[in-house]
Amino acid sequence: MKPVEVVKASYEAMLDRGDLEAFLAFFAEDGVLLEADSLPYGGRHVGVDAIRTALLRVVETFSAFSFKPDVFTTADEWVIAYGTFSVTVRSTGKSVSFPLAEATRVVDGKIKLINPVYSDTAAILEALK
Numbered sequence: 001m002k003p004v005e006v007v008k009a010s011y012e013a014m015l016d017r018g019d020l021e022a023f024l025a026f027f028a029e030d031g032v033l034l035e036a037d038s039l040p041y042g043g044r045h046v047g048v049d050a051i052r053t054a055l056l057r058v059v060e061t062f063s064a065f066s067f068k069p070d071v072f073t074t075a076d077e078w079v080i081a082y083g084t085f086s087v088t089v090r091s092t093g094k095s096v097s098f099p100l101a102e103a104t105r106v107v108d109g110k111i112k113l114i115n116p117v118y119s120d121t122a123a124i125l126e127a128l129k
Helices: 003-016 020-024 048-061 121-127
Strands: 027-035 043-046 062-075 078-089 095-107 110-118
Touching (some): 003 020, 003 078, 003 110, 020 048, 043 048, 062 095, 078 121, 095 121
Parallel strands (some): 027 110
Antiparallel strands (some): 027 043, 078 095
């Protein structure tokens, strides 16, 4: 699979089907998920088990979340998806939506790095109140 195909298939697993384990199967064992430190699931999560734990925190935090990419661009092993990120906070019922870019590095058919670049983490933090 080309890197963009890996990314699209991983999104389909997690975002369309809600299949966390199928999503995690796309990661290299030493894969990394970088999340904004200010978020409840923030930090550098290394390895499939740590990524699973972080994503379970996402599911605990939000009753609904989606990422709808409008554009995929690639350069060698890098894929950047740009689109709209939307969440509903489980504890408050508040929803926010804003642009998001997600940079993913795919090596030998496995995700080595996902780094979401949020345009407005403050909106999420406000919705958590």
